[in-house]
Amino acid sequence: MAQTTAKQRPGANMRLIEATQYRLPPAGWVSILHRVSGILMFVLLPFIIWLLDKSLTSDISYGEFTSAFVGGLWIFPAIIVKLVVLALIWAYLHHFIAGLRHLWMDATHSVSKEFGRVSALVTLALSIVLTLALGFKLFF
Helix, strand or coil: CCCCCCCCCCCCCCCHHHHHCCCCCHHHHHHHHHHHHHHHHHHCHHHHHHHHHHHHCCHHHHHHHHHHHHHCECCECHHHHHHHHHHHHHHHHHHHHHHHHHHHHHHHCCCCHHHHHHHHHHHHHHHHHHHHHHHHHHHC
16 A cells, blocks of 8 residues: 655745745735725724714814813823824725725726736825825824
């Protein structure tokens, strides 16, 4: 009876060090960040609803809304509130721009490797630049 050796799948002997040296293309980063931004907006949805409620209910509640950015909220200092809002700003902008990128690719069938790389870099740059601009307005 001949002894058979188990056939190993490709990459079974790949070391963790080699796996961490893999460079993800820009389109991969945009895809991952699109999911992260969607999750972040979903998790912070109660905070978003609270912000909307406080900003629209009355003049008094609007004062409470604005005081959260000056004096803090509950046990959180104002800087934490502003950082959470900045994270929401980034999440919304990135999710929106990446969504437009996907819609554009679907509508025009632009799925070349070069277009994917360039549009991913534009998406990352736009979301960061717009977040920095709105963050500057938020903090100063």
